[in-house]
Amino acid sequence: MVEETVIQPVQAIEKDHGSRLLYQMILIRRFEEKSAELYTKEKIRGFLHLYVGEEAVAVGVMQALSAEDNVLCTYREHGHALARGIDAGAIMAEMYGKVEGCSRGRGGSMHLFDAKKNFYGGNAIVGGHLGMAVGMALASKKQKKNNITCCFFGEGAAAEGEFHEAMNLAALWNAPVLFICENNLYAMGTAIRYSHSVVEIEKKGPAYGIETMAVDGMDILAVEKAAKEATGKIRTTGRPFLLVCNTYRFRAHSMFDAELYRNKSEVEEWKKRDPIPVLQQLLLHQNLINQNDIEVINKEVQEEVQKAVDFAETGTWEPVEELTKFVYSEKISEK
Amino acid sequence: MILTNWPGNNKTALCITLAVFKKMTDNNTIKLTYREAIKQAIREALQKDDRVFLMGEDVGRYGGAFAATKGLLQEFGPERIMDTPLSESGFVGAGIGAALGGMRPIVEVMTVNFSLLAMDQVVNNAATLLHMSGGQLNVPLVIRMSCGIGRQLAAQHSHSWEPLYAHIAGLKVLSAGTHEDARGMLLTALQDPDPVIIFEYNFLLNKEAEIPANAGAVNITKAKIRREGKDISIITYGAGVYKALDAAKELSILGIDAEVIDLRVLRPLDAATIFNSVKKTHRALLVEEAWSSVNVSSEISARITENIFYDLDAPVQRLGGVEVPVPYPKHLEDASVPQQTDIINKVKKMLQHA
Numbered sequence: 001m002v003e004e005t006v007i008q009p010v011q012a013i014e015k016d017h018g019s020r021l022l023y024q025m026i027l028i029r030r031f032e033e034k035s036a037e038l039y040t041k042e043k044i045r046g047f048l049h050l051y052v053g054e055e056a057v058a059v060g061v062m063q064a065l066s067a068e069d070n071v072l073c074t075y076r077e078h079g080h081a082l083a084r085g086i087d088a089g090a091i092m093a094e095m096y097g098k099v100e101g102c103s104r105g106r107g108g109s110m111h112l113f114d115a116k117k118n119f120y121g122g123n124a125i126v127g128g129h130l131g132m133a134v135g136m137a138l139a140s141k142k143q144k145k146n147n148i149t150c151c152f153f154g155e156g157a158a159a160e161g162e163f164h165e166a167m168n169l170a171a172l173w174n175a176p177v178l179f180i181c182e183n184n185l186y187a188m189g190t191a192i193r194y195s196h197s198v199v200e201i202e203k204k205g206p207a208y209g210i211e212t213m214a215v216d217g218m219d220i221l222a223v224e225k226a227a228k229e230a231t232g233k234i235r236t237t238g239r240p241f242l243l244v245c246n247t248y249r250f251r252a253h254s255m256f257d258a259e260l261y262r263n264k265s266e267v268e269e270w271k272k273r274d275p276i277p278v279l280q281q282l283l284l285h286q287n288l289i290n291q292n293d294i295e296v297i298n299k300e301v302q303e304e305v306q307k308a309v310d311f312a313e314t315g316t317w318e319p320v321e322e323l324t325k326f327v328y329s330e331k332i333s334e335k
Numbered sequence: 336m337i338l339t340n341w342p343g344n345n346k347t348a349l350c351i352t353l354a355v356f357k358k359m360t361d362n363n364t365i366k367l368t369y370r371e372a373i374k375q376a377i378r379e380a381l382q383k384d385d386r387v388f389l390m391g392e393d394v395g396r397y398g399g400a401f402a403a404t405k406g407l408l409q410e411f412g413p414e415r416i417m418d419t420p421l422s423e424s425g426f427v428g429a430g431i432g433a434a435l436g437g438m439r440p441i442v443e444v445m446t447v448n449f450s451l452l453a454m455d456q457v458v459n460n461a462a463t464l465l466h467m468s469g470g471q472l473n474v475p476l477v478i479r480m481s482c483g484i485g486r487q488l489a490a491q492h493s494h495s496w497e498p499l500y501a502h503i504a505g506l507k508v509l510s511a512g513t514h515e516d517a518r519g520m521l522l523t524a525l526q527d528p529d530p531v532i533i534f535e536y537n538f539l540l541n542k543e544a545e546i547p548a549n550a551g552a553v554n555i556t557k558a559k560i561r562r563e564g565k566d567i568s569i570i571t572y573g574a575g576v577y578k579a580l581d582a583a584k585e586l587s588i589l590g591i592d593a594e595v596i597d598l599r600v601l602r603p604l605d606a607a608t609i610f611n612s613v614k615k616t617h618r619a620l621l622v623e624e625a626w627s628s629v630n631v632s633s634e635i636s637a638r639i640t641e642n643i644f645y646d647l648d649a650p651v652q653r654l655g656g657v658e659v660p661v662p663y664p665k666h667l668e669d670a671s672v673p674q675q676t677d678i679i680n681k682v683k684k685m686l687q688h689a
Contacts, residue, residue, distance in 0.1 A: 070436070104469025113468035120435065120472070125459045131428020132460060138429060139436025142388070142414065149432075165425025172420065326466040327504050328603075329473060329528040 013221060015288045019297065021063075021220055022283060025055040025276050027301045028079040031088060034305050035078065035095060035109075039255050043312075044095045046108050047124075051079040053250035056275035057182050058083045060223025061150065061245075064178075064231040068118065068147040070136045074154060074182075075110035075124040086114045088304055089311030098315030105318060106326065118147075126187075127153065127160030130179075134166050137175035141238065148176040148234050156187025158204060159195050167208040170240035177240040178230055179210075182217065184249040189261035205242035217247030218273040221282075250274070365548045369539040372517035372546070373403045377441065379551070380525055381411050384439055387525060390417035390426055391443030391479075400445045401481060401540055427453035427478065431460050431530075434476040439525050447482035447496045447534065461530040462505030473528040477521065483536040483574050484624055484672050490660035493668070495625035497573065500532050501601035501634075507531045508602040509555055512576030514544040516599060519553030527555070536574050556600060558608040564594035567682055568612040570635060571622040572598040575673070579622055582678035591686060601631055609635060610643050617648035618685055624672040627655030649685050654678060 032050045039048050051058070058079040065071065073080045081091050086102055094101025095109045103113045103122070111122035120136070123129035133151035140147050157163050158181060170177045181201050185192050192199050205212030211233065215226040223245055230241040248270040252259050283289045367375070380387045389404065395418040398405035408416040419426040423444060430442035444450045450457070457478070464472045484493045500508045507529055511517045517535060524531035561576060562583050569579045576597045583593040594612055598604070613619045619639055621632035632653045639651050654673035661671050 101469070103467060103471070106469045107467045111467040113471055115468065115471040121464075122467070123460075125455055128428070128455055128459055131425045131456060132432035132435065134425070135429035135432020135434070135440075136436040137432070139433040139438045142433075142438060143436075162424055162428070165420075165422035166428070168420060169422060169425050169429055173417075326468075326470045328507070329465065 013283075013286070013288065018279070018283045018288050019293065021059055021224075022276070022279050022289075023297050023301065024059045024083055025220065025279065026297060027088070027304060028055045028059070028082050029276060030301050030305050031082060031092075031308065032078055034309060035092075036251075036255070038095075038309070044109065045097075046110070047075065048095070048109050048255050049076040049253065050251045051076050051249075053270065053274065054182060054184060054217065054247045055079055056220035056223050056279075057180070057217045057245040057247050058152070060220045061152075061178075061180055061227040061243075063224045064227035065150055066147065068145070070118045070120060070133070070140075070147065070149040071152075072120045072129045072133045072136070072149070073122060073152045074126070074129075074157070075122065076154075077112055077122050077152070078109070080152060081112045081114070081119060081122075084114070084117050084119050086112065086117055086119060088308035090114075092308040092312040093315045096312040096315060097317075098312060099318045100311065100315040104326075127157040127162030129153070130157065130162050130166035131169070133177050133179075134170045134173070134175050137170065137177045137240075138173055141173075141175060146235065148178055148231060150178040150180060152180045152182055154187065155181055155183040155185070155192055155201055156190075156195065158201050159187070163204075167205065167210055167240075167242070171208045171210050174238050175240055176234045176238050178227070178234055179205075179240060179242045180227075181242065181244045183244055183246050186249065186253070186261065188253045189257070189259075191261065202242070202244045210240050210242050212242040212244065214244040214246060217245030218275050218278065220275050220279055248273075363548050364545040366543050366545050367514065368541055368543050369514050369517050369536070370401065370403050370541065372514045373535060374405070374407070376518050376521040377404060377407060378410070380441065380522055381407070381415055383522075384525065386437065386439040387441060388415040388417060388438065389441045389443060390419050390430065392419055392421055392445045394418060394443050399443075401537060403540070404443075423449050423452035424456055427456040428460065430476050430478070431456060431464075431474055434474045434530075435464070435472060440476055441521070441525070442476065442478045444478060444480045446492065446537075447480040448492050448494050450480050450496065457500070457506070457530070457532070458503055462503050465529065466505060474530045475525075475528050476530045477524045477533060478530070479521070479533045479535060481535045481537050483538045484661055484668065485538040485574075487663055487665055487668055489663040493661035495623070495656060497534055497601055497623070498625050498630040501631055503602070505530070506602055507555070508534075508600070510534045510573040510599060510601055512536065512571075512573045512597050512599070513561070514539075514542075515546050515550060516553060518546055518550045520555055522552035523555045526552075531555070534573055538574065539577070542577070556605065558596055558598045558600065558605040560594060560608070560612065561597045562593070562595040564592040564616065566592045566616055567618040567620060567685060568594045568596055568609075568616045569620050569622060569678065569682070570596045570598065570609060570612075570632075572601060572631065574624050575622040578673070578675050579678060582675045582682070585675070585679055586682055589683070591682060593682060598631070604634065604638070606638055606642070609639065613639055614643055614646045617646055619647070619651045620678070620681055620685060621651065621653045622655075622673050622678060624656050626658050627653060628658060630655050652681060652685055654681055
């Protein structure tokens with residue numbers, strides 16, 4: 001069965017690069033499985049949205065971004081944060097609500113931030129960060145910086161007015177934004193056919209004069225190639241680009257979701273296209289890695305995840321006396 | 336009137352138009368309209384800091400819906416005076432993003448009435464990012480909104496949303512009830528690392544007043560005593576300031592010496608100035624145009640009661656907007672917000688009460 005799903009590489013892949021992609025996707029998968037486990041143990045509270053199944057999108061797109069580029073994500077962003085290179089321990093500590101977290105524990109799972117990595121959330125109002133992405137790109141343009149702003153959002157956000165305003169503004173102002181629509185077919189429990197009159201999200205970009213492409217979001221090499229093509233165009237033209245990555249969420253929307261809205265068989269069907277075994281098979285098939293390499297990767301991932309959990313466990317709670325910190329900056333404007 | 340292509344210079348004095356020069360008085364003050372004060376502030380901000388730009392609906396080619404930015408596009412160009420489409424949420428969001436990205440945007444929301452379309456951006460992004468990021472991200476954004484009642488614009492165009500914004504932790508909320516503040520608040524707000532909302536008042540646009548010729552940046556943390564008095568503290572902001580000052584003038588003829596406090600800063604409130612005044616006068620009348628329930632006066636009344644109750648000689652009184660969507664006919668519109676005579680009558684009543 002797995003053999004059937006071996007993809008044809010869209011480009012020659014180097015051993016190290018292939019292994020790195022595989023490592024990152026497995027890291028995200030295991031990190032999130034561990035998060036779900038810790039959620040049931042009440043170590044992690046609040047909302048927890050898992051990215052399981054969609055890893056190829058974040059990891060693939062990140063390959064096309066430089067350290068100077070800005071990244072804005074949704075509340076389903078553990079994968080993006082890890083792929084961006086934010087320390088797994090800082091992310092786990094954030095989900096624990098500890099001071100050592102990447103947002104000092106103030107944000108939790110949905111609000112991972114790391115200014116040094118130009119990672120701007122973790123935004124939990126659907127569509128709310130699209131306008132900000134346009135503004136960040138506008139700021140880069142005004143300051144004649146060459147970085148671009150990459151904004152991830154789901155197909156659910158494409159039904160928000162925010163999406164349409166942001167697309168219009170980005171095109172109007174020639175703002176260098178890479179819009180990544182992670183179309184996982186469900187806005188919480190509402191299937192795309194019930195929320196979009198036109199389900200092909202890629203048809204919405206051209207309406208604003210924005211160059212658009214759709215790609216198989218389960219195929220990491222295809223995502224990487226498409227993202228590099230998109231960023232190449234943005235860097236050359238300064239114009240925005242919409243890349244639709246068609247993907248699927250294997251697990252529930254959040255930890256509170258009974259999944260009444262879809263059949264298990266549908267999920268199982270998509271799982272056959274799981275991006276991790278697919279890439280693994282491809283690399284094995286091409287003799288770029290062997291079983292031993294895979295075992296090493298799995299072992300290293302396990303260690304990294306365990307290290308993250310240990311880091312979070314030993315983290316510290318912010319004193320209640322500091323509750324009102326960060327409402328306003330400490331530098332106060334006095335004349 | 337404005338000299339276009341005036342060479343970029345950071346001297347405030349050079350911003351002053353020839354027409355304004357002609358109005359300079361012997362006391363080294365200038366007489367100018369509220370509109371001109373707003374424009375001078377924006378020009379000075381643009382001249383002083385390359386990171387500053389203005390964006391909003393019709394701020395450029397149209398010259399501003401209320402002509403407050405007329406000529407600025409010609410002077411500073413389209414990169415710095417950006418006309419936006421009618422996308423309040425989109426461009427307020429873009430302003431937040433631009434602030435995160437190192438710029439110092441001034442976002443103009445044409446009127447406060449349209450600002451609810453951008454409320455999510457203000458509440459969930461501008462006001463929260465510093466906190467949610469654990470102090471990593473600043474949003475040095477200034478949003479200007481015009482507001483006020485009195486031009487028969489009916490219910491949808493006559494909102495007083497100051498209390499709504501004053502409710503939001505993470506914002507600094509300013510109300511420019513005087514020419515001095517219209518001229519100065521923006522400049523200080525642009526120095527602030529946090530998001531600042533500035534309310535401006537349309538009915539003042541054509542009103543002339545004298546301000547110091549070298550007027551510029553003003554403090555944006557303190558309330559201000561606009562008139563000193565000993566008998567009662569009239570505490571107000573925005574549209575109430577000149578009304579209260581006019582009322583105080585009439586009351587003085589009757590031998591009542593009213594102190595007028597202009598709150599100026601609606602969040603965070605400067606409680607000390609309020610308390611000091613009320614401790615002196617022992618009476619407080621709170622005046623504003625916003626609907627009376629859960630408005631700024633409600634908060635101040637509660638704080639006075641909580642903190643200096645035993646200094647009071649009379650119960651705190653409020654004059655606020657009547658709780659009705661503001662109607663179109665002039666006589667009904669006038670009746671829906673406190674007028675000068677209402678203030679006078681209320682003060683007289685409160686003093687008899689003692």
